[in-house]
Amino acid sequence: MAETTINITIAAEQVKAAIEAAVPGCQVEILPNESPSGQHSLILDHEHAVEAAGFLRDDPELRLDFCSDVAGVDWLDAEAKEKVKVKKLVDGVETEVEEVKTTTTPGYLEAVYHLFSMEKKHGPVVLRLRTKDRGEGARVPSLTPVWRSAEFQEREAFDLYGIVFEGHPDLRRILMWDEFKDHPMRKDYVAPEDEEEPVAAAQEGEQ
Amino acid sequence: MGNVMEQNEKSVQELKTELSKHGVFTTTFQEIYNWGRKNSVWPLTFGLACCAIEMIATTMARYDLARFGAEVFRASPRQADLIIVSGTVTKKMAPQVVRLYNQMPEPKYVIAMGACAISGGPFHSGYNVLKGIDRYIPVDVHIPGCPPRPEALISAFMTLQKKISEQQLTGEERPRHLKAELPSEFPVPEFGEHGLEPTENAEVWNPLKVLQ
Numbered sequence: 241m242a243e244t245t246i247n248i249t250i251a252a253e254q255v256k257a258a259i260e261a262a263v264p265g266c267q268v269e270i271l272p273n274e275s276p277s278g279q280h281s282l283i284l285d286h287e288h289a290v291e292a293a294g295f296l297r298d299d300p301e302l303r304l305d306f307c308s309d310v311a312g313v314d315w316l317d318a319e320a321k322e323k324v325k326v327k328k329l330v331d332g333v334e335t336e337v338e339e340v341k342t343t344t345t346p347g348y349l350e351a352v353y354h355l356f357s358m359e360k361k362h363g364p365v366v367l368r369l370r371t372k373d374r375g376e377g378a379r380v381p382s383l384t385p386v387w388r389s390a391e392f393q394e395r396e397a398f399d400l401y402g403i404v405f406e407g408h409p410d411l412r413r414i415l416m417w418d419e420f421k422d423h424p425m426r427k428d429y430v431a432p433e434d435e436e437e438p439v440a441a442a443q444e445g446e447q
Numbered sequence: 448m449g450n451v452m453e454q455n456e457k458s459v460q461e462l463k464t465e466l467s468k469h470g471v472f473t474t475t476f477q478e479i480y481n482w483g484r485k486n487s488v489w490p491l492t493f494g495l496a497c498c499a500i501e502m503i504a505t506t507m508a509r510y511d512l513a514r515f516g517a518e519v520f521r522a523s524p525r526q527a528d529l530i531i532v533s534g535t536v537t538k539k540m541a542p543q544v545v546r547l548y549n550q551m552p553e554p555k556y557v558i559a560m561g562a563c564a565i566s567g568g569p570f571h572s573g574y575n576v577l578k579g580i581d582r583y584i585p586v587d588v589h590i591p592g593c594p595p596r597p598e599a600l601i602s603a604f605m606t607l608q609k610k611i612s613e614q615q616l617t618g619e620e621r622p623r624h625l626k627a628e629l630p631s632e633f634p635v636p637e638f639g640e641h642g643l644e645p646t647e648n649a650e651v652w653n654p655l656k657v658l659q
Contacts, residue, residue: 415575417539417638424574431574433646 252280255365258302262295263288271368281352281366286381289369290407293386296355296365304355304365307387310394312401313350314374314426320345347374349403353383353390371403374426382408400425477616485611486516488556488604491527493547496534498561498594505597515604524550529607531600532586535563535570536577538643542635548584549632553624556611558603559586562593569593582647584633585623 256268259282266288271281284292296304324341327334349371356363369380382405384391394405395414402423405411413420422429463473494502506512506520521527524547536544548557559580562568567578580586587610590603615621623629633651636643 419638419640421640429574432642433578434572 251365252282255296255302256282258299259284259292259295262299263292266292268292279364279366281368283368283370286369286379289381290383290386293353293367293383296367297386302365303357303359304363306356306358306363307353307383307389308356308364309352309354310383310390310397311352311354312397312403312425313352314401315347315350316374316427317347318345319343348372349374349378349401351380351394351397351403351405353387355387374402378402379404379406381406382411384408399423402426478612480616481612481614484554485608487519488515488517488529488607488611489519489521489527490517490529490531491524491547491551492520492522493530494533495536495540495544496561496563498533498564501594501597502531502533502560502600505600510597510601512601512604515601515608517604524548525552527551528554529556529558531558531560532564532580533560533594535568536580537575538577539575539638541577541580541583541643542637544580545583545633545635549635553631554622555624555631556588556607557584557586558588558590558600558607560590560600560603561595562591565589565591577643582652583636584648585651 252270256270259266259268267285269283271283273279273281296302320343322341322343324339325336326339328337330337351369353367353369354363355365355367367383369383371378371380378401380403382390382394384394384405385407391409392414394403394408395411397403398405398408398411399413399415400423412418416424424431466473494500504510506518512518517529524530528551530544530548530551532544548555557580559565563570563576564580565586567573567576570576571578577583581589588603588606590599592599595603616625624631630650633648634645636645638644
């Protein structure tokens with residue numbers, strides 16, 4: 241089994257090169273994974289994602305014919321605080337004052353696809369599609385036209401994270417009821433009954 | 448006044464014992480009525496999660512709930528008088544549980560079995576789990592445990608039997624199903640835009656208040 245498994249570290253670069261050669265204009269970014277598993281992922285641009293996915297499925301070398309898993313990830317707006325020394329006039333004397341500078345990186349949502357090859361017995365290759373933001377721009381192209389197994393899982397990511405998959409044949413909620421408006425797996429979601437829970441109120445009082 | 452009543456009760460018991468020694472059986476209507484009811488409780492065939500497996504085990508040969516007269520699990524709420532809420536009640540399932548309870552004829556009883564049914568249990572912080580079925584229907588016996596062992600369910604069932612045998616047929620102390628003005632059906636929650644609406648039935652649910 242061991243010799244039939246792709247060395248993932250090399251594969252990420254090889255796959256990136258193969259996609260960029262096959263799909264002109266496609267921009268692939270490698271997101272390294274520092275852990276021992278070394279499962280680096282490939283971030284695809286929206287415009288060429290479907291074409292690149294079709295290439296990965298059909299290429300005789302790669303033949304990634306099985307999409308085992310689609311997952312959603314929520315990245316909140318990240319705030320980085322940095323202490324900066326600034327020269328200021330204090331009582332007419334120029335002194336160095338420490339100021340806290342805050343930089344905010346806007347958040348986004350991510351759809352993660354895990355691909356394997358049944359034919360070649362190798363994998364996984366991890367694809368990521370990132371949305372522009374967590375609001376109106378939470379859109380990515382759907383890969384269901386390429387891998388049918390992504391259909392229900394993209395619906396689940398739509399239901400729980402609010403990622404809109406453009407080109408999905410039947411994008412409806414799959415776990416929550418149709419009237420539901422929220423996306424409960426988002427990190428800032430609070431269930432309505434949790435907002436006024438007496439225990440939570442007591443903890444706040446202690447702080 | 449209380450002393451006279453107590454002495455009356457005592458002498459009635461003595462008379463009953465004395466008569467039974469001579470082969471005469473005496474009882475009250477309330478006693479024999481409740482005795483019949485408590486020994487023939489028909490639970491609803493209804494399970495939600497892993498607690499249901501323990502409930503099934505309780506009915507089988509080893510634990511044998513039939514010893515308590517409750518072996519007839521009915522597949523229709525119209526023929527059942529006990530609903531054992533055995534497992535996690537998801538928000539999607541909660542309206543159906545309330546509807547099943549509403550469809551049962553009076554007198555009807557509820558056992559909330561396991562941590563999930565009484566509070567949401569390990570899924571308490573989950574977005575999709577109801578934090579206890581007592582938010583919507585009146586629960587007679589709560590059983591803690593995850594899941595409770597069959598012995599715990601038997602204990603809960605015996606507690607329910609005790610409760611039934613002590614129910615008054617007349618007077619102010621009589622149970623809900625004998626008071627015409629009290630409801631026998633409870634509002635079924637609806638799927639709202641942010642969760643179940645309403646989130647609880649204030650007439651049924653009396654949570655413990657945390658004192659600041």
